[in-house]
Amino acid sequence: MLFGAILILSWFILLIRYPSKALPVTLIAVIGLCIIASTVIWQENQEKSHLAELEMRFTYDPQNCPADRPLALTLKNASPKPLLELQWEMAAYRPGDSVNLVENTYESPRYSGPGDLLPGSTWNNCLPLPPIRSGYRASSLEFRAERIQGSFAD
Template identity: 50%
Template structure:
């Protein structure tokens, strides 16, 4: 906070004392900052587009072990290699928008394999998230939420 105030004060003094030089330098710095902001927004938009091409489905599966009854199926429909994918699981009653999964600090962490090539698929049995009291997993539908991924070329 103090450094920001000091920089602002210094810039104002230079702008008053040397207006032509300070204005030229300020415009150059503003242009550089705008270029960095555009690059960050473009990269974030590209990552969101690639995440949109992933197909991740979650469902209870009787063939999975009892301690990991949730079957996750992931297909990489993007044009890039998926290096890392993390998500949270939400549990909902049919047609309802209230998340019945208790997300606490000790909830399971859900991750895809380290590398998934474009067009390839992955499936694995995962543990259920802790549910609110009074709800059974067999009566709920599960959705992947808050996907965070990292892609490579």
């Protein structure tokens, strides 16, 4: 922190004392930083748009899934790029309610998707239930993915 303050103060002194030499270097540095920042923002927006094109449907299905993993997931990659990795946190809501009923603890299961999912393809899997607050049945809740993170091939 102190080093950064000294660096900025030195730059201001050089800019005031030698403006003809410091100004072109400053402009080049600012242009370079703007290019880097715009590239990072563009890449993040591309990734967000690809993540928004994923279709994830969760259903409580103890008949077709094992007892320790009764939550059925259907994931469709509707984006034009192959999905390389995917992670998310699970949320559970009563229909029409906005209170998340999942207890987020250190022991909560971590959810991740397939390693590679081509555009237009579908992946089905059974997942463990997240820890739900007492007094609620999983069969009466809607499950959703939140805080989705992933990466796509270039």
